[in-house]
Amino acid sequence: xxxxxxxxxxxxxxxxxHVRDHIVSVDGTIEEGGNDAGPSPHDLYDAxxxxxxxxxxxxxxxxxxxxxxxxQVTTERDASEERKxxxxxxxxxxxxxALTDEQREELLAVSQKCPVHKLMTAVSTEITTQLxxx
Numbered sequence: 825x826x827x828x829x830x831x832x833x834x835x836x837x838x839x840x841x842h843v844r845d846h847i848v849s850v851d852g853t854i855e856e857g858g859n860d861a862g863p864s865p866h867d868l869y870d871a872x873x874x875x876x877x878x879x880x881x882x883x884x885x886x887x888x889x890x891x892x893x894x895x896q897v898t899t900e901r902d903a904s905e906e907r908k909x910x911x912x913x914x915x916x917x918x919x920x921x922a923l924t925d926e927q928r929e930e931l932l933a934v935s936q937k938c939p940v941h942k943l944m945t946a947v948s949t950e951i952t953t954q955l956x957x958x
Contacts, residue, residue: 835859841868866903873913874899876940881917884934892931893921913944 828842829850837858838851850865852858863871874897885892895917902912917935919928935941943949 835861838862866901870899870901870913872940873915873938873944876938877915877917877935880938881919881931881935885931890923890927890931891921892919892923892927895919897935 825844829839830842832838832840832849835851835858837856838849838861841848841850848868849862850868851861852864854860856864858864878895878897881892881895884890885895897915897917899913899915902914905912915935917932919931923931
């Protein structure tokens with residue numbers, strides 16, 4: 825899969841992110857000199873873990889016949905020590921439905937095994953950057 829980001833010259837920092845057939849506006853905050861016309865890259869990183877946990881829980885619950893009605897994930901960012909090499913995300917899983925305590929714990933455990941959680945915590949990511957033609 826290829827992800828493409830193209831500058832939107834109508835605003836100082838906004839870019840348009842193309843993922844498969846989806847388009848997302850990405851921008852810096854007002855404090856960063858942007859117009860806050862979309863999530864920042866940090867926001868997208870944090871959103872990825874929330875979305876992955878929610879989707880993984882729904883997929884697993886359906887597969888196992890667990891009667892979850894709704895899943896919401898809120899993730900709080902603590903970037904206060906990011907420059908020291910520590911970036912903290914605290915995700916809270918909100919589940920509704922006629923669930924037993926055991927099912928709730930099972931879904932919590934499953935959420936901690938979502939693919940993005942694994943990528944962020946257990947996989948070494950190698951990134952290369954090169955110059956392309958204009």
